[in-house]
Amino acid sequence: MKCPRCDSNKIEVIATSPVGNVWEVYECMDCFYSWRSTETPNIHEKFKLTKEQIDNLPVIPPVPPLDK
Amino acid sequence: MAKVYQDLRSFLTTLEENGQLVRIKDEVDPEPDIAAAGRAAANLENGPAVLFENIKGYPYSVVTNVHGSWANHALMLGMPKTASTKEQFHEINRRWDKYPVKPEILSREQAPCKENTIDNPDEINLFDILPLYRINEQDGGFFLSKASIITADPTEPENFDKLNVGTYRIQVKGRNRVGIQALAFHDIAVQLEAAERKNEKVPICITVGNSPLVTYMASTPVMYTQNEYEFVGALQDGVPTRIVKSDLFDNLYVPAGSEVVLEGYIEPRVREVEGPFGEFPGSYSGSRRQCVITITHITHRTNPIFENLYLGIPWTEIDFLIALNTSVPLYQQIKRDLPEVQAVNAMYTHGIGCIISTKVRFGGFGKEVAFRLLSTPHGGSYSKIIIIVDEFVDPFNLPQVMWALTTRVRPDKDVVVIPNCPGMPLDPSSYPAGIHSKLIIDATTPKDPEPNPREAELLEPPAGYEKYEALIRKLMAEM
Ligand SMILES: [Zn+2]
Numbered sequence: 114m115k116c117p118r119c120d121s122n123k124i125e126v127i128a129t130s131p132v133g134n135v136w137e138v139y140e141c142m143d144c145f146y147s148w149r150s151t152e153t154p155n156i157h158e159k160f161k162l163t164k165e166q167i168d169n170l171p172v173i174p175p176v177p178p179l180d181k
Numbered sequence: 182m183a184k185v186y187q188d189l190r191s192f193l194t195t196l197e198e199n200g201q202l203v204r205i206k207d208e209v210d211p212e213p214d215i216a217a218a219g220r221a222a223a224n225l226e227n228g229p230a231v232l233f234e235n236i237k238g239y240p241y242s243v244v245t246n247v248h249g250s251w252a253n254h255a256l257m258l259g260m261p262k263t264a265s266t267k268e269q270f271h272e273i274n275r276r277w278d279k280y281p282v283k284p285e286i287l288s289r290e291q292a293p294c295k296e297n298t299i300d301n302p303d304e305i306n307l308f309d310i311l312p313l314y315r316i317n318e319q320d321g322g323f324f325l326s327k328a329s330i331i332t333a334d335p336t337e338p339e340n341f342d343k344l345n346v347g348t349y350r351i352q353v354k355g356r357n358r359v360g361i362q363a364l365a366f367h368d369i370a371v372q373l374e375a376a377e378r379k380n381e382k383v384p385i386c387i388t389v390g391n392s393p394l395v396t397y398m399a400s401t402p403v404m405y406t407q408n409e410y411e412f413v414g415a416l417q418d419g420v421p422t423r424i425v426k427s428d429l430f431d432n433l434y435v436p437a438g439s440e441v442v443l444e445g446y447i448e449p450r451v452r453e454v455e456g457p458f459g460e461f462p463g464s465y466s467g468s469r470r471q472c473v474i475t476i477t478h479i480t481h482r483t484n485p486i487f488e489n490l491y492l493g494i495p496w497t498e499i500d501f502l503i504a505l506n507t508s509v510p511l512y513q514q515i516k517r518d519l520p521e522v523q524a525v526n527a528m529y530t531h532g533i534g535c536i537i538s539t540k541v542r543f544g545g546f547g548k549e550v551a552f553r554l555l556s557t558p559h560g561g562s563y564s565k566i567i568i569i570v571d572e573f574v575d576p577f578n579l580p581q582v583m584w585a586l587t588t589r590v591r592p593d594k595d596v597v598v599i600p601n602c603p604g605m606p607l608d609p610s611s612y613p614a615g616i617h618s619k620l621i622i623d624a625t626t627p628k629d630p631e632p633n634p635r636e637a638e639l640l641e642p643p644a645g646y647e648k649y650e651a652l653i654r655k656l657m658a659e660m
Binding site: 118127128130131132133135136138140144145146147148149151152155156157160162167170171172173174175176177178179180 | 318
């Protein structure tokens, strides 16, 4: 299975339906996109991510320096 | 004494008794049904809260659109559901002055939110407790859009005034992990920075499903040293709200009636991809690297109800939630210096559009009022389009505001653009993000020494009309 947003194959099952065996939830461990097995993700081009884009996303809020 | 709610459930009962809550009993899919109902309810005039009783794969229920209409907003305040927006505005202002009202601290045994406890971190699974779902199609995951989140100041953890109760969007990232958006200009970022400088975890409680005024105050921009629980007591007309100590952290207090309380820590100096998420201006905010929380402890009521909101193209539930709690603080600040001001409507896109009604003390006074708005902490960066109307125009009544624009504005002298001012980055027209021009429209009647060559005589309503207004209302209510 591949991530529909960043194409990574590091996918984990983060949940199975607590009632019945009707769905699972998957998550990409590279970009943290998650989706349910009953959905058909259709990610717009502008929201897709490459490894380089992930590394360069803005950080909110900035991490302050450590106190000496 | 107005009706007061100490939990979400008692408010839902009142909504149902007033025809402002509908139940969907048939089984629905988490996607796209719950979000679709939130969008649909907001599209209706006086849309109700919608309670989903049966969601595929989940044991518990979801309620959406709880704050999503003026009728629900009035019932939150214990007012008749027909109370006008302006009446609600003035009632909140009256109660605002009762701040602070100390909350009542319950014992653990007295607090409904402690009915069930999951204290083994290995048994934490958010999907067991909350029917999580996607809100908008391109969202990066399943979000909590309406949680009230409690944190303390790490340098003064005992200081109750600095206990912060705020609403921040939360993305679920695993059975015990979530992401949080802590924007640099919000209170929680001050506390986070102090802890991250020492590489310390930040204790946090995420509460879901609260009494409506707790949710209301959590999304109100009050001062850092003002405790939100003491404002809830004020808005309950002096009746203290009930809180209880968190199980893990002695200095954190949560609403005693919460449906679900998630306790854990913000991991210091960690940022992971969060978003995108459909936001209140009606467009998506993109992916950013943001903070991560590990949940280690949960308490919840039996059969918890997951309260969450839809947000998207205005108006949706969030626009009702942040309508008057943006307007009231601005009114209080401007009125202090310019007592002629009658009311402030900062309901449009979180105050990006703002209408102020005022008496005109002297010629040009309308513009002075606009300048004062633009020098308040919120209005300075948020407010972009400012309309000033006379004291006899209700700023919450857009047909009246349009009347003022069409009959009081001479564009050559009453419309002013001031370029290159502080702006609001989430406004997609702001460019560069955070810079915009201000538009001031003075729709007040000219006053000396400004010439008014065509002085007009306003019509008076026929004698006795108020009596008939009350009578017609009564007859309508009896139908
Ligand atoms: Zn991915």
